[in-house]
Amino acid sequence: MPGKRHYQTTWNAQHSLPSDDQMPNLQRHQQTILFRLRTGHCRLRAHMHRLGLSHTPNCPCxxxxxxxxxxxxxxxxxxxxxxxxxxxxxxxxxQLWGTKDSLIRTTSFIQATKLEV
Structure with missing residues (x-):
């Protein structure tokens, strides 16, 4: 029976980040913002609506x-x-997978919008 190490190695191989991904080089709060944006698992209305926590998926615009x-x-x-x-x-x-500067711009943009992701 394969052990934990086998499963971890297999998972890592299947879900690894691109080798040039700059997200690990950012501050923790910036990484959190990007991870949530990349996966769509965030506090924006579309996701909150899927969870039954918002009355609508639509943007206020x-x-x-x-x-x-x-x-x-x-x-x-x-x-x-x-x-x-x-x-x-x-x-x-x-915006989501670019250079370190691009990723920093993305997190700065989200902070400027005052949206909670």
Missing amino acids: ETGPQTPEHILQTCPLHQEARTDHWPQGATLQE
Whole structure:
């Protein structure tokens, strides 16, 4: 019967982060924000609605569900902060999996929106 080490090694191989992922190089609170955004397991309405903790999945901007992608890419309520943090724009991939600077911008943006993720 395989032991704990076997299962841990197998899990690590199947769920490892990309070798160039910069998230481990960030501060703990920044890592938490990024992990929640990457997985969608956060305090935004879409996830809270799935858990039965929000009456609606929709964003207060009323243009769609309040998901990490919506907040980072299109929500009109946060357009000014988005432009401040990414003047030339950024893809969702860059915002969640980019360079250390990109990841710091993402966490700074979330803090600027005052959203609890």
